[in-house]
Amino acid sequence: MKVTQLYIYPVKSLRGIALPSATVVGTGLENDRTFMLLRVEGGETTPRKLNNMSVSRVTEMALFKTALVQSSEGDGDSFEQFTVTYAGPSSSLPPTTITIPFVPDTENLEMIDVVMHKSPTQAYDMGAEYNSWFSAQFGYEVVLAYIGNMRRPVLGSLWPSAAQSAVTSATRSVSRYLSSYLPSSIVAKGEESRPPGITFADIAMFLIVTEESLAEASSRLPEGMEMDIRKFRPNIVLSGAEGAWYEDLWGQINIESKDGVEVELALTANCARCVSINIDYSTGKQALGEKGTVLKKLMPDRRVDKGNKYSPIFGRYGYLGKGAGSSISIGDDVSVVKRLEEPTTFDWKTK
Template sequence: MSTIHVVTEIYIYPIKSLAGISLQSAKTEEMGFENDRRWMLIDAENQMLTQREHRIMSQFYPQIEGGKISITFEDQKHEFSIDESLENILEVNVWDDKSEVVEVNNETSKWFSQHLGFECKLVKILKNGSRKHESSRLQEIFNVSLADGYPYLLIGTESLDFLNDKLDEKITIKRFRPNIVVRTKKAHEEDDFTNFKIGEVQFKNIKPCGRCVMVNNDPENGRLKKEPLKTLSKYRNVDNSVLFGTNIVSLNTGNISVGDTIVF
């Protein structure tokens, strides 16, 4: 058992592309942590909305308590029930994957429309299996939430430290929106993790994560910077993809906590 590889942080992002929530423990499910990216904003043409085009989305802060999700934006707050939804099923795309979703309610959609400045809806994935993602590398199909590609993203602490040593303006792990942060001793060693266990849960490594311009969006203020993508592209560019962190899947349901050790 390693004494190095310990979970230091856990995050979920209930609504795709909005701010995340730091947790001390989380329950794993096949398509991601419980309540992680089960919701998403779509525009009037039912196209997904992300920080890539709307950086202000990083300034909406969710919290979960008592079966409700509350969203704070500037000095305004709105909440809705986790189980709440309308009946009409919509088909939307998350990149190349089709997914069945339902609108949460008209009032919530109106609230987001007012603060974003254009018509949009908040939708929720219908159920596990409503969105399937095929891994071309493994030729396997995974049930995924409304995340970009895979259920979980894991990043090692040394990967960030190694990057920050090259940057004039240091950044935090929040730029990369991980689900699990693990203390490591070598930069990017998480790329080579295979099967491993954290707490009650067995995980499988799928592939290193290719990053986009969204990592240049400063989550503290929603401003677009030149870094870290500029620097990362100099030493982490593989087959025209800039890699940082690794995509993983859980092989069973269970709980993991900050302080848990990875067992290989």
């Protein structure tokens, strides 16, 4: 098999960025889902509350595009910022854009609490400049949050013990290295013992899908109509599987990176799908006609996970075993090194 597409999503639920290559870090692909949006509820007379925003519930999030900003030094592989551009479907106004640093200065930013799928973390409120821009586009008060070095715990049995051991070892090595150069006040207390975790991705570091399964899903639509793979929001797209849905029984894949390092991904859970795959990206609303029925068309035979028995499955969630710091690219060879006898059962909520 080969890697055919790579994507990151700097802001959760906004459109992603297609990449020719991507760096693998301890939380997935570098710069993936390190920001998210929250709607502000309440105010003067009631307590202020921040509600998570996701494209399945706030469909107009599909109208926001993201893109890389070239480094001022002209290094073709160096990107320190990205843009978010909003263009309303019926607006006569030109698109509006804001530039955001991948690693912002957090020294004077306020901390907020974020809980996603019962997995909590703290994050940074990016402040008035960014919050005001997003609020103006949505028409209500919104906060842009940045996770920084904080992490969300993985619940249930989704975290593979082998991956945890490898990533924890790498995390401790980096912490010891930083400790030798930085004042003790800067190195977070207990950093070496902190378990690895995830960013604002729903439940895993990686989402892997195949071109073969996409083709089978598209075959359920009328002739000449194809499903847009971006609506499945993958990180890594593969081609060359034995057939559609074979990934249901993959337990581990290895990617042979061009720098000679083998990147190991443990695949421990299925990705259950929701109404977000029915959204029309040109209108920011649920699609009309056949394109708005993709979820329904997958229901009859793709509800294969006993832990998510009401949702069809498309793709596998993965966690890093080894290979942090490597770069993976389109065209890299991929092999299945572990196959399962039966599909995994989703158990995120049971800890």
